[in-house]
Amino acid sequence: MAERSPTAAPGGPFSSVESTPGSEASAAREASSISLKGVRKEYPGGVVALESVDLDIRAGEFFTLLGPSGCGKTTLLRMLAGLDEPSGGTLAIGGVDVTDTPPHKRSVNTVFQSYALFPHLSVRDNIAFGLKMRGMARTQREQKVVEIAEFIKLGSLVDRRVDQLSGGQRQRIALARALICEPDVLLLDEPLSALDAGLRSQLQVELLRTQKRLGMTFVFVTHDQEEAMVMSDRIAVLNDGIIQQIGTPQEVYERPANLFVARFMGHDNLFPISAREGMTVTTPIGALETEDKSEGSVALIRPETLELTSPNAPSVEPGKQLNTLVCRVVERFYRGSNVEYRLAHQSGDQHNELIAEISNTGERLFRVGDEVKVEIYPEDVVMLSDDEEGA
Numbered sequence: 001m002a003e004r005s006p007t008a009a010p011g012g013p014f015s016s017v018e019s020t021p022g023s024e025a026s027a028a029r030e031a032s033s034i035s036l037k038g039v040r041k042e043y044p045g046g047v048v049a050l051e052s053v054d055l056d057i058r059a060g061e062f063f064t065l066l067g068p069s070g071c072g073k074t075t076l077l078r079m080l081a082g083l084d085e086p087s088g089g090t091l092a093i094g095g096v097d098v099t100d101t102p103p104h105k106r107s108v109n110t111v112f113q114s115y116a117l118f119p120h121l122s123v124r125d126n127i128a129f130g131l132k133m134r135g136m137a138r139t140q141r142e143q144k145v146v147e148i149a150e151f152i153k154l155g156s157l158v159d160r161r162v163d164q165l166s167g168g169q170r171q172r173i174a175l176a177r178a179l180i181c182e183p184d185v186l187l188l189d190e191p192l193s194a195l196d197a198g199l200r201s202q203l204q205v206e207l208l209r210t211q212k213r214l215g216m217t218f219v220f221v222t223h224d225q226e227e228a229m230v231m232s233d234r235i236a237v238l239n240d241g242i243i244q245q246i247g248t249p250q251e252v253y254e255r256p257a258n259l260f261v262a263r264f265m266g267h268d269n270l271f272p273i274s275a276r277e278g279m280t281v282t283t284p285i286g287a288l289e290t291e292d293k294s295e296g297s298v299a300l301i302r303p304e305t306l307e308l309t310s311p312n313a314p315s316v317e318p319g320k321q322l323n324t325l326v327c328r329v330v331e332r333f334y335r336g337s338n339v340e341y342r343l344a345h346q347s348g349d350q351h352n353e354l355i356a357e358i359s360n361t362g363e364r365l366f367r368v369g370d371e372v373k374v375e376i377y378p379e380d381v382v383m384l385s386d387d388e389e390g391a
């Protein structure tokens with residue numbers, strides 16, 4: 001692993017001079033790929049938090065571990081930090097095996113949800129803490145604090161006391177403190193989950209911009225699928241200590257690997273398939289044409305792909321064979337840029353619900369009680385397996 005010197009001259013990644021490809025900073029970042037092979041964690045008492053995890057995270061990637069509470073996200077992060085030992089398997093950073101390397105010898109830093117700032121120290125001293133531990137001289141530490149304060153736009157916050165800061169400000173200080181040591185890898189354990197929605201989305205943007213400017217590898221933990229999609233280059237979805245899918249946000253959302261991933265990504269239009277003949281599948285909302293040749297026991301229809309019109313309106317694409325249903329609007333949720341409709345569909349004595357998300361183009365909205373025609377393109381009927389990895 002490339003240990004970067006804490007006494008590096010000014011002009012590092014936080015100075016106002018942008019690093020250029022091929023520079024020392026970008027070369028050092030190449031040391032930040034992560035590789036896990038067969039990593040397993042069993043806690044005393046027999047709880048298996050991770051089953052044989054294989055994972056390759058690329059240098060400079062914003063990589064997110066996503067999954068419900070207890071799925072093993074924090075355990076995985078703690079093992080990358082060296083705070084927990086794997087019960088089996090190997091872990092490499094920058095191509096170097098660090099399975100047995102203690103935390104302080106790994107070029108890794110962690111930002112926790114709880115900020116973990118020292119209340120008795122000033123903001124400046126909190127930020128410079130890691131540099132002091134490494135023995136950097138005071139004048140150099142102060143120079144670094146000035147650089148990072150400018151980089152993360154902390155302004156006058158550095159002159160405050162920690163107990164005078166809001167939650168969002170504390171989180172930015174915690175980020176500054178983790179970044180100042182210029183680790184190859186930054187681990188972030190639900191760092192934004194204590195913040196209110198507005199501040200959270202503002203810090204999401206800041207965090208992402210910081211990561212892209214530094215080219216550092218970020219491994220981010222969240223249980224919020226929207227946050228994962230906004231932030232990540234790639235996402236690993238975990239359940240019960242097993243990776244269910246690794247992919248870009250678009251892949252994981254549009255082509256979930258199985259029913260668990262689809263539900264976790266927020267999908268509701270999921271219909272069991274009772275029979276298939278050629279490209280026609282039988283579901284509780286009727287026979288649907290699909291263009292998906294893959295095997296599957298469940299049909300997924302993303303809510304934004306539904307086309308809604310009045311029952312007598314012409315097809316949205318005359319000449320193309322679309323799946324057509326007649327439904328009734330049972331609920332409407334106005335969200336400004338889009339509108340969500342909950343639709344009831346009756347087929348014999350089968351009653352089903354569909355959700356449609358329609359972008360708000362300023363046209364007349366349907367009302368609760370209206371009958372609507374729903375058209376679905378065959379390419380938007382996606383086949384899913386209901387088998388979970390490891391189940």
Ligand SMILES: Nc1ncnc2c1ncn2[C@@H]1O[C@H](COP(=O)(O)OP(=O)(O)OP(=O)(O)O)[C@@H](O)[C@H]1O
Pocket residue numbers: 043044045047048049067068069070071072073074075076223
């Ligand atoms: N020190 C420990 N001893 C025993 N079991 C543990 C320990 N730490 C975690 N576990 C168990 O391991 C599993 C994974 O926990 P982990 O904290 O990694 O999950 P998580 O996905 O980060 O959850 P959350 O989102 O709630 O933080 C859980 O079943 C948990 O109860």
